Amino acid sequence: MGLMYDQKGDGRLALKYFQEGLEIQTKSKAPYLSRVALLTNVANACVDVGKLDVALNALDEAEEILTKQRFPQLYLTAYLNDTRGKLYFQQGNMDKAGEMFEKAAMGREDVASGKTKNVESLVHLMKVAVKKGDTSQCIKTGKSVLSYSDDLIKQRPQNNVLTECYNCLAKVYEAMGDHAKVRDTLTKIKTELLRLEHLYTCDCNEGQVVKIRKQLTDIECKQKAMPHTLDKVTNTKTVI
Incomplete structure (x- = not known):
């Protein structure tokens, strides 16, 4: 249930069900290793809703469990x-964000190079590069992400990782x-959003459809606000 609400974009309900699942695991004395993924799900949901202290506690507990394992749990x-x-x-x-995302990308590459989770970590690295003003790193990582674009759509058609990649690239090109x-x-970006809008409409996921349509409106506004230059030959305005 938590994963379903997470995919629907409802972070608060996702967190509710993740925490309930964790409580059941605790009461049933489930194996410690089985708690790691659920603790990380809880932390993810907490980050999404701004409960960073709770997220940190869940991550620390999960990490403590992992350090006690005899064999490395690369994916976890x-x-x-x-x-x-x-x-x-x-x-x-x-x-620190860049350091963690790089470790995640490398770990996921060892497990499944080019798969969705590996590429998600690469996009997270792009977001850090945008924040730090490192345009060359963002573009370089973006090229790696886009090299997997066809496979990404086949793996998880409803994933927005390509949209986020293009958003990062648009920001650095603007800079x-x-x-x-x-x-x-x-x-x-618009083409990718239209593809996602169709998929979510078919799934009757109205929450995500509304979000995507807002993004489409924002993209159209940005396109209309793009600067023009004067064509020296025809003396007419030409859109760049």
């Missing part, structure tokens, strides 16, 4: 690192003053 460790990176990102600590690339990237 990567998931934990990615979530800790999100927490640092929310706190504004970009250096660079490259209006042609900004316009091209906004068009790609």
Whole structure:
């Protein structure tokens, strides 16, 4: 139930069910290792709703369990690192966020290179690069993400990872003053959002449809606000 509400974009209900599941695990004395993913789910949901202290406690508990394992749990460790990176990102600590996202990306690459979770961590690294003004790193990582685009859509058609990648690229191109690339990237965002809108409409996921339509409206406003230049040959205004 928690995962379902998380996919629907309802962080508060997702957190409610994750916490209830964790409480049941505790009462039933489930194996400690089985608690790690659920603790990290709780932390993720807490980050999404701004309960950072609760998220930190859940992550610390999960990490303590992992450190006691005889064999490395690469996927769970990567998931934990990615979530800790999100927490640092929310706190504004970009250096620590970048460190955690890089560890997560490397761990997920070892487990399943190019798969959705691996690419999500790469996009998180792009967001850090945008915040730090590191345009070259953002573009470099973005190229890696887009090289997996066809496979990503096949793996999880409703994932918005490509939209987030394009959003990061649009921001760095704007910072660079490259209006042609900004316009091209906004068009790609719009195409991706329309694809997602169709999928969520078919699933009757009205909450996500509303969010996507708002994003589409914002993209159209940005496109209309794009600067123009004067064409020296025809003496007419040409959109860059």
